[in-house]
Amino acid sequence: xxxxxxxxxxxxxxxxxxxxxxxxxxxxxxxxxxxxxxxxxxxxxxxxxxxxxxxxxxxxxxxxxxxxxxxxxxxxxxxxxxxxxxxxxxxxxxxxxxxxxxxxxxxxxxxxxxxxxxxxxxxxxxxxxxxxxxxxxxxxxxxxxxxxxxxxxxxxxxx
Amino acid sequence: xxxxxxxxxxxxxxxxxxxxxxxxxxxxxxxxxxxxxxxxxxxxxxxxxxxxxxxxxxxxxxxxxxxxxxxxxxxxxxxxxxxxxxxxxxxxxxxxxxxxxxxxxxxxxxxxxxxxxxxxxxxxxxxxxxxxxxxxxxxxxxxxxxxxxxxxxxxxxxxxxxxxxxxxxxxxxxxxxxxxxxxxxxxxxxxxxxxxxxxxxxxxxxxxxxxxxxxxxxxxxxxxxxxxxxxxxxxxxxxxxxxxxxxxxxxxxxxxxxxxxxxxxxxxxxxxxxxxxxxxxxxxxxxxxxxxxxxxxxxxxxxxxxxxxxxxxxxxxxxxxxxxxxxxxxxxxxxxxxxxxxxxxxxxxx
Numbered sequence: 001x002x003x004x005x006x007x008x009x010x011x012x013x014x015x016x017x018x019x020x021x022x023x024x025x026x027x028x029x030x031x032x033x034x035x036x037x038x039x040x041x042x043x044x045x046x047x048x049x050x051x052x053x054x055x056x057x058x059x060x061x062x063x064x065x066x067x068x069x070x071x072x073x074x075x076x077x078x079x080x081x082x083x084x085x086x087x088x089x090x091x092x093x094x095x096x097x098x099x100x101x102x103x104x105x106x107x108x109x110x111x112x113x114x115x116x117x118x119x120x121x122x123x124x125x126x127x128x129x130x131x132x133x134x135x136x137x138x139x140x141x142x143x144x145x146x147x148x149x150x151x152x153x154x155x156x157x158x159x
Numbered sequence: 160x161x162x163x164x165x166x167x168x169x170x171x172x173x174x175x176x177x178x179x180x181x182x183x184x185x186x187x188x189x190x191x192x193x194x195x196x197x198x199x200x201x202x203x204x205x206x207x208x209x210x211x212x213x214x215x216x217x218x219x220x221x222x223x224x225x226x227x228x229x230x231x232x233x234x235x236x237x238x239x240x241x242x243x244x245x246x247x248x249x250x251x252x253x254x255x256x257x258x259x260x261x262x263x264x265x266x267x268x269x270x271x272x273x274x275x276x277x278x279x280x281x282x283x284x285x286x287x288x289x290x291x292x293x294x295x296x297x298x299x300x301x302x303x304x305x306x307x308x309x310x311x312x313x314x315x316x317x318x319x320x321x322x323x324x325x326x327x328x329x330x331x332x333x334x335x336x337x338x339x340x341x342x343x344x345x346x347x348x349x350x351x352x353x354x355x356x357x358x359x360x361x362x363x364x365x366x367x368x369x370x371x372x373x374x375x376x377x378x379x380x381x382x383x384x385x386x387x388x389x390x391x392x393x394x395x396x397x398x399x400x401x402x403x404x405x406x407x408x409x410x411x412x413x414x415x416x417x418x419x420x421x422x423x424x425x426x427x428x429x430x431x432x433x434x435x436x437x438x439x440x441x442x443x444x445x446x447x448x449x450x451x452x453x454x455x456x457x458x459x460x461x462x463x464x465x466x467x468x469x470x471x472x473x474x475x476x477x478x479x480x481x482x483x484x485x486x487x488x489x490x491x492x493x494x495x496x497x498x499x500x501x502x503x504x505x506x507x508x509x
Contacts, residue, residue: 012377015183023174040174041182048186050304053295091172098168101161120165134267151161 015044018061021122022068028117029072031106033091039071046071062132065122069114069133104154112147115140184445187377246271246500253494254279257340260318262502264332267325269502272308273338276316282492285310286347287317289340290429295321297336331502339497344429346489348401352482355434356398357409359416360477366410366417367392371464376450388450390466391419400485403430407464415447416469416476422487425463432485434467439478444469 019040026039046067054060093099105113114133118124126144130137174182249258260272277283287307295303303323310317321338325331371390391408399405408419422430436444446467454462471479 011186012183012375015179015186019174019179023178024169024172027172028169037174037178040178041185044182044186045189048189053303053305093168093171095164095167097164098171101164101168116165117169120162121169148161155161 011048014047014060018064021061022064024121025065025068025114025117026072027091028105028121029069029110029113031090031102031113039068042071043068065118065132066134072110072114100155101151104151107154108147108150112143112150115143116147116151119144183377187449188445244503248498248500250496250498251278252496253492255282255492255494255496257496257498259338259498259500262500264502267331269321269323269325269331269336271321271323271336271338271500273319273321273498274316275319275340275343275496276314281315282345282490283310283315283317283343284345285312285317286488287343287345288347288429288488289319289343292342293338293340295323295336295338297323297331297334334502335499336502337497337499339495341495342491342493344488344491347486348489349484349486350400351484353400353484355400355406355481355483357406357418357481359409359479359481362410362416362473362476364411364473366408366412368412371450371452374451374453374463376448389413390450390452390464391417393419393421393454393462393464396421400432400483401430401487403428403487404432404485408466411473414472416471416473418446418467418469418481420465420467422463422465423461426461427491428488430485430487431465432483433465434469434481434483436469436471436479437482444471444479 022043023036023040026043027033027036030036030039043064047064052060052063054063091102093102105116108116115129118129118132119126124132126137126140129135129140133140244262244264246259246262249256251257254277256276256278258274258276260274262272263270275283275287287310289305289307293305295305297303303321305319305321308318308320323331323336368389369392370387372387389412391410391412393407396405396407397409403423405421406419407421408417410417418434420432420434422432424430433449434446438444447470449465449467451463451465453464454460
């Protein structure tokens with residue numbers, strides 16, 4: 001594809017429109033700024049490389065979510081990445097309860113984090129999460145229940 | 160309580176402006192390669208796909224006598240052939256035949272091989288590109304891609320791989336899809352990493368400029384400018400790297416080096432190019448941003464401009480050399496090619 005085609009306002013508008021969504025979802029899973037940066041770039045580079053065709057904007061959003069989750073999963077497939085999260089890669093949140101929740105999310109198993117994020121932040125229903133991640137609805141429900149339980153337990157311990 | 164805290168926490172998480180602009184730059188760089196042929200993937204199944212494609216492209220029977228291809232496939236390796244369902248649906252227009260050769264459905268993905276062959280001339284070659292002229296219609300929610308994966312010189316046949324991934328829980332088997340093409344480019348020419356004959360040290364620091372309406376762009380802070388920017392006024396071409404591609408202006412504006420590329424028939428032949436600098440150590444220096452604008456937009460005399468901006472002080476520019484890469488196509492062939500076919504596994508083929 002040509003330079004101009006790739007650099008059209010349309011492509012740039014996709015990045016601008018979904019930058020926050022992709023970055024937050026990536027960070028939600030890896031809890032590290034530098035890793036979220038890497039995933040962010042990889043997602044949009046895949047967007048350019050594969051030049052997907054979408055029937056509507058919802059499909060584009062779903063594609064970006066799935067690719068972000070896949071890239072994050074690839075990140076977690078590295079044993080080194082599972083064990084190391086540099087301190088300077090963390091966010092400093094404004095409120096103590098936000099920092100507490102961030103700490104709890106770090107302790108939560110990675111597989112629960114994408115479901116939590118899509119449910120609590122993106123406002124997806126269980127059925128929508130099931131569709132976009134390609135997992136059964138029952139699995140989504142189970143993961144949500146377990147994640148909430150674990151988070152509440154960890155937060156109680158903190159206070 | 161968790162939900163509220165989670166939301167407020169995430170509102171503070173954002174990609175840095177630097178990350179966004181660098182990503183846009185990388186996307187632009189990725190696009191400059193013009194290479195849509197991806198390497199295959201997915202372990203053992205990928206090897207299967209490669210083997211089959213190599214086999215398909217190996218002989219002159221390809222797309223001329225498709226049943227023979229499958230007979231031979233089974234003779235050589237039944238294990239490989241079993242993954243692909245022969246389709247053999249084709250159409251012909253303007254002397255070009257388009258044929259859906261085979262499909263391979265696995266999990267929630269369909270892979271479809273489509274061949275295009277010139278029956279009357281030499282319009283299809285190894286650079287054939289469908290660019291944005293194809294469409295894929297299917298009855299299920301999905302994302303789809305189309306890439307050129309091979310070319311057979313003897314039969315003048317180019318092969319494309321369409322990959323469709325279903326997004327919901329619906330079974331794609333049994334669905335129908337339509338693949339259509341309305342034009343394609345071929346006989347592409349490229350000049351990559353060539354020196355551009357412009358005396359950078361002698362450029363004017365007071366170049367003639369104009370306000371232009373931006374039609375596109377990429378790089379650092381482009382989105383902050385709004386709809387217009389200051390660009391160089393096009394002059395008589397300084398040099399012409401490829402037919403239809405001219406360097407029409409070069410100079411300094413507000414302390415930054417501007418280089419202007421003009422393309423005619425850009426929309427027809429996808430002509431494009433870009434510049435970069437090499438310092439005295441051979442390090443490549445990319446432009447910080449580029450913007451596009453056009454003249455005579457609605458007429459046959461349309462000219463598209465792209466202005467590349469480098470952040471190198473004028474008193475240092477003599478230490479750099481200018482290079483560029485340029486691309487254009489020799490042919491644009493139009494037609495109406497459309498094939499509808501079922502997505503059915505091989506064992507359900509009649």
